[in-house]
Amino acid sequence: MSAVPVDRAVPAPGGGPGPAAASAPPSVWPASALPAPGGDITVAGVSLTGLAERYGTPTYVLDEDEVRARARAWRRALPDAEIVYAAKAFLCRAVVDWIEEEGLGLDVCSAGELELAAARGFPPERIVLHGNAKSPDDLRTALRLGVGRIVIDAESEIAGLAARVEGPGPQQVMIRVLPGIDAGGHRKIRTGAEGQKFGLSIAEGDAEDAVSRILGRPQLELVGLHCHLGSQITTPEPYARAVRRLVAFLARIRDRYGIALRELDLGGGFAVAYRPGDPAPAPVAYARRIDVELLRACHEFDVPVPRLTLEPGRSIVAPAGVALYRVLSVKRSAGRVFVAVDGGMSDNPRPALYGARYAVRLIGRAAQAPTHEATVVGRHCEAGDVLAEAVELPRDVRPGDVLAVPASGAYHVSMASGYNATRRPPVVAVAGEGRSRLLVRRENVEDLLRRDVGL
Numbered sequence: 001m002s003a004v005p006v007d008r009a010v011p012a013p014g015g016g017p018g019p020a021a022a023s024a025p026p027s028v029w030p031a032s033a034l035p036a037p038g039g040d041i042t043v044a045g046v047s048l049t050g051l052a053e054r055y056g057t058p059t060y061v062l063d064e065d066e067v068r069a070r071a072r073a074w075r076r077a078l079p080d081a082e083i084v085y086a087a088k089a090f091l092c093r094a095v096v097d098w099i100e101e102e103g104l105g106l107d108v109c110s111a112g113e114l115e116l117a118a119a120r121g122f123p124p125e126r127i128v129l130h131g132n133a134k135s136p137d138d139l140r141t142a143l144r145l146g147v148g149r150i151v152i153d154a155e156s157e158i159a160g161l162a163a164r165v166e167g168p169g170p171q172q173v174m175i176r177v178l179p180g181i182d183a184g185g186h187r188k189i190r191t192g193a194e195g196q197k198f199g200l201s202i203a204e205g206d207a208e209d210a211v212s213r214i215l216g217r218p219q220l221e222l223v224g225l226h227c228h229l230g231s232q233i234t235t236p237e238p239y240a241r242a243v244r245r246l247v248a249f250l251a252r253i254r255d256r257y258g259i260a261l262r263e264l265d266l267g268g269g270f271a272v273a274y275r276p277g278d279p280a281p282a283p284v285a286y287a288r289r290i291d292v293e294l295l296r297a298c299h300e301f302d303v304p305v306p307r308l309t310l311e312p313g314r315s316i317v318a319p320a321g322v323a324l325y326r327v328l329s330v331k332r333s334a335g336r337v338f339v340a341v342d343g344g345m346s347d348n349p350r351p352a353l354y355g356a357r358y359a360v361r362l363i364g365r366a367a368q369a370p371t372h373e374a375t376v377v378g379r380h381c382e383a384g385d386v387l388a389e390a391v392e393l394p395r396d397v398r399p400g401d402v403l404a405v406p407a408s409g410a411y412h413v414s415m416a417s418g419y420n421a422t423r424r425p426p427v428v429a430v431a432g433e434g435r436s437r438l439l440v441r442r443e444n445v446e447d448l449l450r451r452d453v454g455l
């Protein structure tokens with residue numbers, strides 16, 4: 001790709017990713033990103049090079065207004081549905097507040113995520129607990145806090161959960177079903193097709209067995225079905241297919257057990273643009289297709305229309321984040337140019353895991369040099385420690401330069417590791433006109449030494 005102008009050429013009408021943005025090409029930068037003098041970029045009026053100076057690098061910048069606007073866009077797209085933010089994309093206490101204030105629920109999958117939510121007093125009834133292998137600690141914490149719904153993902157979980165429920169009323173549960181739908185995307189993040197670890201298969205009868213087992217447990221109340229097709233799904237069609245399959249299954253449950261389940265949770269997986277031109281339908285495009293199919297299928301199968309839940313994660317935070325790195329070395333080898341930076345697979349494992357591609361831009365000086373193709377690599381002891389393949393960067397990029405990587409708000413910091421005892425980077429929020437604040441500090445040597453008991 002070419003050195004990315006802050007691609008605000010066609011801003012989302014209404015200044016945000018709302019329903020009117022359905023036909024606007026997606027930007028890889030937050031809506032507030034603007035070019036600034038000296039080759040800089042500001043986000044929410046804050047200089048990115050200034051943030052790199054102040055907090056060091058690597059640093060992750062998160063545009064609060066962008067996160068909130070994206071959360072709101074989902075709510076506007078489906079006003080009658082419940083929108084539940086998938087915490088795994090990125091969670092810290094401030095984000096818990098933003099999500100709460102925007103009226104979304106929270107999808108968590110560990111006691112740790114639950115504790116972050118609880119630390120901010122997030123209403124437990126708006127929390128959904130997931131996990132293909134929930135630990136006793138996860139279940140204990142969820143029950144202690146009184147989470148709204150627990151999504152059953154294995155037959156063995158049913159008796160274990162029922163035994164822990166102490167009342168007063170039953171615990172509401174859903175069943176994560178495997179609809180047998182291949183939604184495309186990278187095979188490591190495809191979760192709707194048969195033959196992987198998530199869900200209970202409709203086709204093989206496991207989902208129906210789970211229904212009868214749950215109905216036999218008075219401590220549990222089965223309220224609905226859940227499925228999650230995968231991630232970075234670039235069209236609404238797989239969701240429409242899932243709706244039909246799940247509604248047909250609702251009808252089967254009604255016929256066999258005489259109950260009408262009232263909730264349908266279609267999970268997350270909505271795509272974002274990592275590079276200019278990547279397909280990324282607006283929330284309203286997914287919403288319309290899902291709504292139409294839901295009404296049609298319910299009519300056809302003669303079941304009451306269930307309340308819909310969606311669980312977007314990436315689509316709320318990815319485009320709000322920008323990663324900042326400093327160049328440490330530039331090297332040529334076998335005709336390739338390697339630009340090595342001070343982060344890598346420890347703060348962004350996505351290229352190594354899924355071959356993910358990113359846009360990269362030099363900031364902080366107005367480069368006059370023509371561009372050439374470069375590979376941006378990290379500083380870890382792995383040949384596969386690549387951050388961005390085949391990006392166009394000015395030929396004179398040199399140590400000390402700052403590189404910005406947009407669309408970095410999801411599954412970077414939340415998947416960050418301490419590989420090579422590098423310390424996980426900070427997250428800085430920018431908001432309004434020119435305000436910034438530290439949300440998560442950089443790990444330090446004391447953190448490292450504290451965990452190592454040294455015996």
Ligand SMILES: Cc1ncc(COP(=O)(O)O)c(C=O)c1O
Binds near residue numbers: 088228230269270312
């Ligand atoms: C159950 C569930 N819900 C929601 C999500 C969020 O997915 P995404 O961030 O792609 O929207 C995931 C992760 O893929 C998930 O496993």
Ligand SMILES: N[C@@H](CCCC[NH3+])C(=O)O
Binds near residue numbers: 189354411
């Ligand atoms: N972590 C993945 C997606 C999986 C999300 C969780 N089910 C990514 O970065 O794309």
